[in-house]
Amino acid sequence: GENVEQHPSTLSVQEGDSAVIKCTYSDSASNYFPWYKQELGKRPQLIIDIRSNVGEKKDQRIAVTLNKTAKHFSLHITETQPEDSAVYFCAAIYGGSQGNLIFGKGTKLSVKP
């Protein structure tokens, strides 16, 4: 079945630095890749997503890149701020499914002021 691996599991950066989180997926039929941010005790919130027909997408300080050949995608956060501190999850839609998401194990990002 589908598997999504996410690295690193924890990431600590200084305010203003960039943060990069990487994910790989196993199902070549996957065609949709969202990223969710989850603050402690709160719901996962979509921050950005990318479809397989696009290589890169940006939204202000956040960008996602996709390499379909290598089956990996990455989240880039520039000019990090303390409020970016949270757990970030990547996910992929399992190709043979009804759209259910397969999640990575998460990356706990800490931005130090």
Next chain:
Amino acid sequence: DTGVSQDPRHKITKRGQNVTFRCDPISEHNRLYWYRQTLGQGPEFLTYFQNEAQLEKSRLLSDRFSAERPKGSFSTLEIQRTEQGDSAMYLCASREGVKETQYFGPGTRLLVL
């Protein structure tokens, strides 16, 4: 608030008891998903509804778990004869038609003593 809502937010029960959770999706969303999230992990898919039809179930969904969406609007997830291993956050998500984006509810945190 027009987002996905879940009730209750917290539930403490004794092993062997039955519990039921409710999810109200965003009103125009015909697709509804249940996920389970344990500490330090990403959400794991449990089951999927399109309107009132339950179209997919994970192998994680043992026969003690049952889910319904009787009128294609709200959904319930029941766990019978709860076990300590059922302790987790139960998340509901909904999406609209062919759009891939899933919106999550705040979750129900279950603790089985």
